[in-house]
Amino acid sequence: MIFVIRIAGQVKNKIKDNETMKRLKLNRKFTARLIEEDDAVVMGMVKAVAHKVAFGTVTDDFVKKLNKAREAKEGIYFMHPPRGGFKKSSKVAAPKGILGKHEDITKLAERMF
Numbered sequence: 765m766i767f768v769i770r771i772a773g774q775v776k777n778k779i780k781d782n783e784t785m786k787r788l789k790l791n792r793k794f795t796a797r798l799i800e801e802d803d804a805v806v807m808g809m810v811k812a813v814a815h816k817v818a819f820g821t822v823t824d825d826f827v828k829k830l831n832k833a834r835e836a837k838e839g840i841y842f843m844h845p846p847r848g849g850f851k852k853s854s855k856v857a858a859p860k861g862i863l864g865k866h867e868d869i870t871k872l873a874e875r876m877f
Contacts, residue, residue, distance in 0.1 A: 765822055766807070767830075767869055769796040769843065769876070771854055771862060772816040784813050789840055794876065796841040798827065818862050820869030833877040843876040 770790040774782065788809055789797060799806050801821070810819055822830075834841045853861040862872065 765824075765827060766799045766801055766810070766819055767796060767822045767826075767873060768799055768810055768817050768819040769869075769873065770794065770817050777816070781813055781816060784809050785816070788813070789838070790817065792842075794843045794845060796843050796873070796876075797839060798822075814864045815857065816863065818858075818864065818866055818869060818872060820866035822870055822873075826870050826873070830873070830877070843873070846872060846875040848875060 768788070768790065770785065770793055773793045777785075785791065788806070789795075799810065801807065810817065830841065834843070850862055852858075854863070855861060857864040858866055866872065
């Protein structure tokens with residue numbers, strides 16, 4: 765499973781990016797969603813907005829912990845801003861920032877429960 769978290773807000777976005785976010789059902793900042801890795805269409809949309817979201821692979825244990833901590837409404841999780849703030853820049857892609865593909869997305873997401 766891939767966990768996608770919207771980091772950027774709606775201001776100064778391109779219309780194409782806003783439309784893609786709407787189709788991914790990530791309408792607001794700090795909303796998150798679980799996506800199957802096999803779905804090529806949805807993964808293409810995630811890669812198209814990789815400069816606005818943070819995403820990475822998660823385990824089944826993380827999904828159980830997430831469902832216990834947060835209630836999903838139509839598959840969408842409403843997260844808090846991370847406790848302690850972002851440890852890296854929220855405006856730069858990984859590895860210097862938090863945007864794009866992450867190996868440690870679970871660390872960021874656990875601070876947002």
